[in-house]
Structure formats: structure tokens, C-alpha cells
Amino acid sequence: MQLQAIKKLLESLSLDELKALENKLLEGDSIDPSQVPGVDEGEQLTHLSGAIWCLEQSAAQGTTPHEQVRHFAARVRNSIS
Numbered sequence: 001m002q003l004q005a006i007k008k009l010l011e012s013l014s015l016d017e018l019k020a021l022e023n024k025l026l027e028g029d030s031i032d033p034s035q036v037p038g039v040d041e042g043e044q045l046t047h048l049s050g051a052i053w054c055l056e057q058s059a060a061q062g063t064t065p066h067e068q069v070r071h072f073a074a075r076v077r078n079s080i081s
Contacts, residue, residue: 002043010055018052057071
């Protein structure tokens with residue numbers, strides 16, 4: 001997971017576009033790495049899911065998506081430890 005990749009997605013794609021790309025990956029289709037960074041489909045899916053989560057949480061809590069990136073990273077760290 002690369003936080004810079006999530007931030008890039010937040011700056012360049014809407015929530016609907018992110019969800020469409022996520023669905024495409026979940027259906028087994030490939031996505032151009034220039035559109036969604038990642039070494040493989042799993043990492044691309046992580047970046048898309050993270051960006052979607054950040055946008056949804058920012059809307060629900062009245063914060064910016066970039067503030068939510070820190071919370072997302074903390075959730076990932078906590079799930080690993």
C-alpha cells in the first residue's frame with residue numbers, strides 16, 4: 001500500500017469513478033497501472049478501496065479526504081499488528 005497512490009486517486013477521480021474501477025477489478029478485469037498505481041491487482045484494489053473509504057468518511061464526518069488518509073493508514077497498521 002502506498003499512501004501517495006491513494007492521495008493521487010483522491011485528487012484525480014470522483015467517488016463514482018473509483019467505484020467503477022473497483023467493480024471492474026472485482027469482476028476480474030485488468031486496470032491500466034497508469035490509471036491506478038500498484039504492482040498487481042491486489043495493490044490496485046487496496047488503493048481504490050482506501051480512496052473510496054477516505055471519500056465516504058470525509059463526507060460523513062465533515063473532514064477532508066486527505067485527513068482521512070491518516071485514519072486509513074492507522075486502521076491498516078492496527079489490523080496488521
